[in-house]
Amino acid sequence: MARDSVALNNLKDFLKPVRESLEDDNPEKKQQDLRRFWLIVGLIEIGEVTKAEELIKKFDPEDNRLLLGIHLGCFLLQHTRVSSGQQKKSALRVCELVSEHITQLRGKLLAEFKSELLEMRQDDIKALGSPDNKDVLPINGESSNA
Numbered sequence: 001m002a003r004d005s006v007a008l009n010n011l012k013d014f015l016k017p018v019r020e021s022l023e024d025d026n027p028e029k030k031q032q033d034l035r036r037f038w039l040i041v042g043l044i045e046i047g048e049v050t051k052a053e054e055l056i057k058k059f060d061p062e063d064n065r066l067l068l069g070i071h072l073g074c075f076l077l078q079h080t081r082v083s084s085g086q087q088k089k090s091a092l093r094v095c096e097l098v099s100e101h102i103t104q105l106r107g108k109l110l111a112e113f114k115s116e117l118l119e120m121r122q123d124d125i126k127a128l129g130s131p132d133n134k135d136v137l138p139i140n141g142e143s144s145n146a
Contacts, residue, residue, distance in 0.1 A: 033061035
């Protein structure tokens, strides 16, 4: 429900009934966590970060990957999306709220994508995950490993 509401921006107007309907059939913990996650994501996506922040304070999912997703959404809101100062501050607080629960996951995510990250070094493009120069791609067409 929350994900579909993002497109309509109605979530903020009907937050209370949506929250109540999420609990109507007394779902098991995993299903309840997913429903709350999408509600929080929906609020973040429509810019209602302070409302999402209130829900996150009470959100304790069994699977911390849900918190990682929320963290990433709020990080993007802070750094790439057009948003107000208040929204950015709230997103920062959300990141701080969940960060202690996702430290290990953030490390795994970084390790997974490290080889995908590239950096310019002395006219070469180097994969950050490569301690040696085996993954250096020359910019000027010449190999720097010669």
